[in-house]
Amino acid sequence: MNIVKDKILVIGACGQIGVELTTELRRLYGSDNVIASDLRDEHILLKGTGPYVSCDVMNKEMLHSIIVQHKITQVYLLAAILSATGEKNPALAWHINMQSLLNVLDIAKEEKLSKIYWPSSIAVFGPTSPRQNTPQHTVIEPTTIYGISKYAGERWCEYYHNNYGVDVRSLRYPGLISYKSVPGGGTTDYAVEIYHEALKNNSYECFLTEDTYLPMMYMPDAIRATIELMEAPIDQIKIRSSYNLSAMSFSPKEIGSAINKLIPDFKMTYKEDFRQQIANSWPQSIDDSSAQQDWGWKPEYNLESMTVDMLENLKVQYNLPC
Ligand SMILES: NC(=O)c1ccc[n+]([C@@H]2O[C@H](COP(=O)([O-])OP(=O)(O)OC[C@H]3O[C@@H](n4cnc5c(N)ncnc54)[C@H](O)[C@@H]3O)[C@@H](O)[C@H]2O)c1
Numbered sequence: 001m002n003i004v005k006d007k008i009l010v011i012g013a014c015g016q017i018g019v020e021l022t023t024e025l026r027r028l029y030g031s032d033n034v035i036a037s038d039l040r041d042e043h044i045l046l047k048g049t050g051p052y053v054s055c056d057v058m059n060k061e062m063l064h065s066i067i068v069q070h071k072i073t074q075v076y077l078l079a080a081i082l083s084a085t086g087e088k089n090p091a092l093a094w095h096i097n098m099q100s101l102l103n104v105l106d107i108a109k110e111e112k113l114s115k116i117y118w119p120s121s122i123a124v125f126g127p128t129s130p131r132q133n134t135p136q137h138t139v140i141e142p143t144t145i146y147g148i149s150k151y152a153g154e155r156w157c158e159y160y161h162n163n164y165g166v167d168v169r170s171l172r173y174p175g176l177i178s179y180k181s182v183p184g185g186g187t188t189d190y191a192v193e194i195y196h197e198a199l200k201n202n203s204y205e206c207f208l209t210e211d212t213y214l215p216m217m218y219m220p221d222a223i224r225a226t227i228e229l230m231e232a233p234i235d236q237i238k239i240r241s242s243y244n245l246s247a248m249s250f251s252p253k254e255i256g257s258a259i260n261k262l263i264p265d266f267k268m269t270y271k272e273d274f275r276q277q278i279a280n281s282w283p284q285s286i287d288d289s290s291a292q293q294d295w296g297w298k299p300e301y302n303l304e305s306m307t308v309d310m311l312e313n314l315k316v317q318y319n320l321p322c
Pocket of ligand 1: 056
């Protein structure tokens with residue numbers, strides 16, 4: 001594994017995934033070899049841990065010059081408009097999600113970058129896809145603008161790989177749960193908010209109904225999956241659109257019960273909003289056997305072990321007795 005001479009740019013480094021992915025990449029590749037960038041101010045957890053440049057991924061010239069100037073060899077593109085925010089402004093979501101990817105793929109082709117990472121989502125699936133154990137290859141008719149943009153993005157990734165030899169790799173993340181950085185406007189955000197509210201107020205009003213099952217994953221598994229995919233030998237990467245990825249599937253009622261085991265007086269109420277309709281169009285569980293077979297994917301966390309870890313870490317953040 002030749003990870004020493006690579007120079008990595010993480011775009012959208014201050015978001016929910018970016019903060020943790022940048023931290024882990026810096027640990028593996030060396031702080032100076034991983035440049036964080038975002039539209040926002042540098043995230044507090046990244047400050048002092050390595051180089052930071054302010055960059056709007058929509059400004060292709062600026063992005064191109066950052067890549068050339070810093071001799072970047074790999075790009076992780078995490079900037080995007082997520083599902084719930086996207087439904088409020090579909091034109092903006094389409095524009096940002098598509099153009100950011102095309103800018104990066106074009107520069108990768110021109111500058112012959114060694115590898116690109118771009119995440120897709122389980123939101124590519126729609127109401128006509130099988131809802132249980134949704135296969136890698138199946139009917140894909142997304143009904144949200146976020147899902148439509150992710151699906152189009154997958155096709156672009158495969159196109160750039162097939163036609164221009166760009167080594168672009170991708171995962172269809174399920175809903176991601178983390179305690180370090182707040183989520184950025186997705187439909188699965190409830191599964192993060194619930195832990196904060198359980199500790200702060202002993203109660204949580206959920207915007208999805210109690211029996212809404214969705215595929216989910218704890219952030220340490222998502223970060224490990226991302227790096228394992230990127231480090232896998234090129235001949236093991238057989239899917240150039242995006243790999244299904246899975247860890248667990250649960251409903252709001254089940255995550256509430258898992259929290260109840262550790263906080264017995266925690267109470268949940270339900271008041272669905274527009275995000276229910278988005279959730280209803282998505283799979284309940286995902287078949288990730290291609291990822292398992294091709295590059296050996298295996299998750300570590302389940303609902304119980306994640307709940308213990310989330311609450312322990314959030315107690316430290318809120319200065320609560322452990
Ligand atoms: N978090 C999840 O549960 C989840 C699930 C499936 C897929 N994904 C995908 O993973 C990626 C990262 O998601 P996230 O949850 O970290 O999102 P996020 O919203 O938390 O972070 C995105 C970051 O991108 C930055 N950004 C937005 N526009 C930009 C621009 N024009 N130029 C530069 N930076 C810009 C934002 O400031 C933000 O810090 C996205 O592609 C998302 O669709 C996330």
